[in-house]
Amino acid sequence: MSNIVEIKNLSFRYSHAWVLENISAKVAAGDYVGVIGPNGGGKTTLLKLILGLEKGKGEVKLFDTEISRFSAWEKVGYLAQKSPIAQARFPISVEEVVLMGLCYDGKHKEATSANLQRVYQALSQTHTLDLAKRIFGHLSVGQQQRVLLARALVSRPQLLILDEPSDALDDASRELFFGLLVELNKKHGVTILLITHDTAEVGKYISKFMYIDRELVFFGDKEAFCRSSKVTEKLGRFAQHTIDHLHNQGHCPLGCDCEHSHPAHHQAQHGAEAQHV
Amino acid sequence: MFSEFISYGFVQRGLLAGSFVAVVCALLGVFLVLKRLSLIGDGLSHVCLTGVALGLWTQTSPLYMSVPVVLLSSYGILKIMDKIKIYGDAAIGIVSAAGLSLGIMLTAFAGGFNADLFGFLFGSILTVGKTEVFACAALLVGLLLFLLGFYRDLIAASFDEPFAHTRGIRVKNLNTILILFTSVAVVLAFKVVGIFLISALLILPPVTALQVAKTFKQVLIWAAVFALMSVWSGVYLSFVFNIPSGATIILLNLLFLLLAFVGNKMGTWLKKEEENAD
Numbered sequence: 001m002s003n004i005v006e007i008k009n010l011s012f013r014y015s016h017a018w019v020l021e022n023i024s025a026k027v028a029a030g031d032y033v034g035v036i037g038p039n040g041g042g043k044t045t046l047l048k049l050i051l052g053l054e055k056g057k058g059e060v061k062l063f064d065t066e067i068s069r070f071s072a073w074e075k076v077g078y079l080a081q082k083s084p085i086a087q088a089r090f091p092i093s094v095e096e097v098v099l100m101g102l103c104y105d106g107k108h109k110e111a112t113s114a115n116l117q118r119v120y121q122a123l124s125q126t127h128t129l130d131l132a133k134r135i136f137g138h139l140s141v142g143q144q145q146r147v148l149l150a151r152a153l154v155s156r157p158q159l160l161i162l163d164e165p166s167d168a169l170d171d172a173s174r175e176l177f178f179g180l181l182v183e184l185n186k187k188h189g190v191t192i193l194l195i196t197h198d199t200a201e202v203g204k205y206i207s208k209f210m211y212i213d214r215e216l217v218f219f220g221d222k223e224a225f226c227r228s229s230k231v232t233e234k235l236g237r238f239a240q241h242t243i244d245h246l247h248n249q250g251h252c253p254l255g256c257d258c259e260h261s262h263p264a265h266h267q268a269q270h271g272a273e274a275q276h277v
Numbered sequence: 278m279f280s281e282f283i284s285y286g287f288v289q290r291g292l293l294a295g296s297f298v299a300v301v302c303a304l305l306g307v308f309l310v311l312k313r314l315s316l317i318g319d320g321l322s323h324v325c326l327t328g329v330a331l332g333l334w335t336q337t338s339p340l341y342m343s344v345p346v347v348l349l350s351s352y353g354i355l356k357i358m359d360k361i362k363i364y365g366d367a368a369i370g371i372v373s374a375a376g377l378s379l380g381i382m383l384t385a386f387a388g389g390f391n392a393d394l395f396g397f398l399f400g401s402i403l404t405v406g407k408t409e410v411f412a413c414a415a416l417l418v419g420l421l422l423f424l425l426g427f428y429r430d431l432i433a434a435s436f437d438e439p440f441a442h443t444r445g446i447r448v449k450n451l452n453t454i455l456i457l458f459t460s461v462a463v464v465l466a467f468k469v470v471g472i473f474l475i476s477a478l479l480i481l482p483p484v485t486a487l488q489v490a491k492t493f494k495q496v497l498i499w500a501a502v503f504a505l506m507s508v509w510s511g512v513y514l515s516f517v518f519n520i521p522s523g524a525t526i527i528l529l530n531l532l533f534l535l536l537a538f539v540g541n542k543m544g545t546w547l548k549k550e551e552e553n554a555d
Contacts, residue, residue, distance in 0.1 A: 053439050071445055078443045089487040090311060091496050092436060100433050103444040108429040151440070 003064065004029050004159050004191045005050055010058035012045055019045045020056065023216045027193065027208075029158070032185045034206040034222075035195045041213040043195045044081055047161055050193070051078060062159070074104040077152030079145075081163040081195070094139070094147050095132045098122055101154035122154035123147070125180060127173075141168040149177065153184075160184065163195045174198075178205060282516050290410050291402040295469045295508040295526075297413035301420050301462045302475075303482040303504035307496055308455055310483045311435045314365050317354065317456065318476035320373035321463040324350040325472050326380030328464070329397045334387035339397060340409070343464045350376055351460040355453060400471030400523025402512060413465050420458055424497075427451060432493055469508070470523035478504065481530035488537035503533050 005027040012020045020042040027033055035043050048054040052067040060067040063075060095111075098119045102109040109115045123129040126146040131139060136147065145168045152160060160181070166174045182205045184190040193210075196202050209225040211218040218224075218231050225231060282288055302318075309315045328343025335342070350372045357368040396404065424431070433441040434448045442448050459479070466475045486499035511526030 048439075051439070051443055053442055073443055073445045076443060078440060080437075080439055090436060091487070091490055091493045092432070097436070100436070100440070100444065103429070103433065103446070107445075108433075 002029055003027065004031070004062070005193065006059070006061040006064070007046075007050070008059040010046075010049060010056050010060060012042070012049055012054060012056035018214065020049070020212070021215050023058070023212070025210065025216060025219045027191060029191055030185070030189045031208055032181070032192045032206045033194065033208045033210050034199070034202045035193060035210045035212060036197070036199060037212040037217070043212050044163055046212055047163055047193065047195060051076070051161060072104075074155040075158045077101070077155065077157035077160045079148050079152045079160075079162045079165045081167075090135075090137050092136050093132070094123070094128065094134050094136050095119055097136050097147055098151045098154050101151040104155065118154055119150075122150040125153055126150040127176060142170055142173055145169060146173060146177070149180075158190060160190055160192045160194075162192065164197065165194070166196065166198055178202070181205065278517065279513070282513060287403045287405075288512070288516065290405045290407065291469075291522075292509065292512055294405040294410045294413045294465075295402050295512060296505055297410070297417045298462060298466045298469050299478060299482070299504035299508045299526075300501045301413070301417050301458070302466055302478040303486075303500035304420060304424065304497055305455065305459050305462055306479040306483040307486065307500050308431055308435050309459065309479060310487070312438075314369075314456075315480045315483075316366055316369050316476065317351070317459060318463055318479035320354065320369035320376070321347050321351060321460055322467065322472045322475040323373040323380070324376030325397070325464060325467050325475075327376045327383060328380075329467075329472070330380045330383035330387055334383055340464060340468070343467070344461065346376075347460040347464050348457065351456045355456060359449075397467055398472050399521055400467070400469055400474065402469045402522045405468055409465065409468065416458070416461055416465060420462075423454060423458065431455075470526055474523050474527045477527045477530060481527070481534055482507070485530070485534040485537045488534070488541045503530065507533065 003026045005025075007023055007025050010020060010023040011018065023046065035046070037043050045054060049056045050060055050062070050067070052060070052070065062070045063072060065072070095116070099109065099111060099115065101122070102115055102118065120129060120132065123132055126149045128143065128146045128150055131143060131147065136144065139147065145165060149162075149165065152162075162181075166177055169177055181192055181194070185192055185205070192206075194202060194206070203222065206222060208220060209218060209222050210216070211225070211231060218228050220228075283292075306315065306318075309317060324347050325343050328346035329339040331337075331346065332339030332342035354365070354368045354372050357363060357371060358365055361368075430441070430446045430451055433444065433446055434451050438448050462479075463475050466478055470478055482500040482504040483496065485503045486496045490496040490499045507526050507529040511529050512522050514520065514529075515522035515525045
């Protein structure tokens with residue numbers, strides 16, 4: 001399986017301190033990776049380094065190309081943690097915002113009927129088609145976030161990089177949002193890197209966890225995450241919290257079919273293997 | 278009265294240079310305001326004082342002395358933002374303070390404040406020479422070519438810089454060019470409105486245009502229209518009533534903003550009333 005993202009010995013520091021140290025990881029095609037960790041642990045910085053928005057020490061490759069030479073941006077969809085400037089007075093329509101997503105290698109696409117068709121498809125996917133003609137800045141934060149997801153999807157990317165995208169969404173939109181990500185991952189094989197604190201929600205769908213706390217604490221299958229002594233040793237209550245979330249959702253990471261998969265019950269089911277907390 | 282006003286060569290030169298530089302400032306200002314970098318005009322105009330004082334001290338043209346000083350300062354702002362990782366407003370503040378204090382120090386060396394310096398501080402549009410008119414025209418042509426070539430890149434980068442980067446748009450280069458244009462515009466504008474009021478020429482017409490325009494193109498057009506209206510009517514009123522031209526231009530811009538704001542509010546209110554009636 002080819003690597004979509006490859007990071008080797010990646011470190012980054014702001015003037016005062018190291019934010020990330022010596023991170024190495026490979027994300028394969030079709031992976032759905034939940035990037036988790038404490039606040040200030042370096043998750044957002046890592047995604048910025050992967051996208052070339054920040055320059056660090058070490059190596060980053062996207063689709064086997066070194067990031068500084070990477071130009072196939074149509075393969076990448078990105079949704080940032082913060083909404084863009086988005087002042088109410090920025091004179092740009094939702095349609096124009098999504099059309100921006102069709103700009104690759106610095107070359108913009110005209111608003112032809114074929115391109116607009118793709119824009120409307122992307123807006124339909126995120127249930128925002130009715131907002132197409134509205135001014136972006138006039139929308140609610142949740143609506144803006146769905147439009148920006150449409151912009152990330154419009155180029156039909158092979159890699160989606162999402163930084164806490166569900167924070168501004170209401171429950172219904174969140175369900176729709178995560179459902180869409182699952183569909184993209186399962187049906188279309190889109191690789192997803194998702195920063196989230198919503199471990200309960202993503203735990204249901206993701207295939208891998210990447211735990212970042214300045215260093216790469218863990219990267220692997222979610223089943224292994226629950227078993228990892230390194231995770232529990234290093235993160236204590238946070239690991240417990242995350243694993244509890246996974247269990248309380250009735251999605252036992254160890255493959256147990258039981259509905260009451262709380263760690264205590266879980267331990268009884270799986271014995272010593274499940275000594276994860 | 279108007280035909281007499283327009284018949285003077287110094288008025289014609291002043292109006293031409295003023296029009297060119299006002300349109301340049303208005304167009305640049307749209308991007309600076311939307312990128313929340315509009316105070317860069319304020320910072321760089323303070324730096325102009327260093328250039329002017331250097332010019333007066335060394336008895337060379339303050340205008341030409343200001344160009345390299347302001348270009349260097351704008352480069353400094355970009356480097357501080359990029360390397361020291363501080364926000365744009367703080368970087369502008371640092372360079373502005375350095376420029377202003379150095380300017381005051383040099384002014385003291387140059388023999389203190391004199392009539393020439395007051396002209397630069399408060400503007401003297403009617404003393405504009407032919408060379409300055411050509412320089413302003415060249416700057417406008419250069420900026421229009423830049424906007425035509427990179428129009429959509431500039432919109433994308435103003436709206437969402439990180440995303441624009443992930444579309445392969447060279448955001449850093451665009452920002453650098455935009456700020457270099459602003460530096461030259463600031464230098465050329467200080468004769469029109471004076472060092473103290475340059476930033477208003479960069480901020481007020483775009484902000485007024487944002488009140489009335491519906492699309493990005495309309496914002497650019499309206500900003501240029503408001504800027505032109507303020508310069509022409511400002512210079513005329515200053516001629517008729519013998520009042521300072523720079524301050525009149527800026528006060529007219531403020532009046533336009535007030536009218537646009539009130540008009541905008543009334544439009545929204547009427548629309549709501551109509552909706553309620555339906």
